[in-house]
Amino acid sequence: MLAALAVAAAVTAAVLLDLLPGSGGAVADGVPAPSLSASPHRTSAPGAVAEDTPPPSSSASPRGAAAGKRLPRSGPGTFTVARAGLSPASGGKHYRVEVEDGLDVDPDEAADRIAEILGDPRGWSHGGETTFHQVADASAGLVIKIATPDTTDALCGKYGLDTGGEVNCRVGEKVVVNLKRWELGSPTFDGTAAEYRALIINHEVGHWLGHGHETCPGAGRPAPAMMQQIKGLKGCRSNAWPYDGNGRYLSGPSVP
């Protein structure tokens, strides 16, 4: 069955193996090839926002939230599950958060941030339309893992995805967030690393909810959360959220 998860073309840094829940098909945001020399997206061109943008050099990130933090290249491949209940209780879609062991990332703190993102009025909860309930058991239909680059590559590679030590991937119910992206954000994203985390989670969970890609609706408009912002903003402004402050969906034309 995994063979069905066709690997997508080697688009740069994008990332996700976007297997929509319940769908048999595989959609890919783009799988970064190890040799990205051919890709313009690997550059740190100003304005190039990324869905899962690898900065050319991690240390170059001016907005990195990781100052003073260790960003190991590899880890043990084992994970600690964040304790349950960091999201508003009861009902909703069950998800679990896991952080690879040995990282300077507290699983509960990461889960807390993810719960904030999912519960944000500008997020997919959209005033209660969808609710998310963080659990620590097998009832989770969505598992968000934060892992070192090597472990990310190993987990995603099992499904034929090449994350190149830089980007995230998504396969079915599993989202693997590369530690580097979680901690460093992207120097090409016009916002804080915290905001970039919101883009990672919103984009990936958006896929999990069944949303496909969208593109820029017009110059100066906010880039849809489902836009592959890594491929360039096409005149839009970088944006991490599905909805604006008034509850309007920040949409754009659908693209493959």
Ligand SMILES: [Zn+2]
């Ligand atoms: Zn995507």
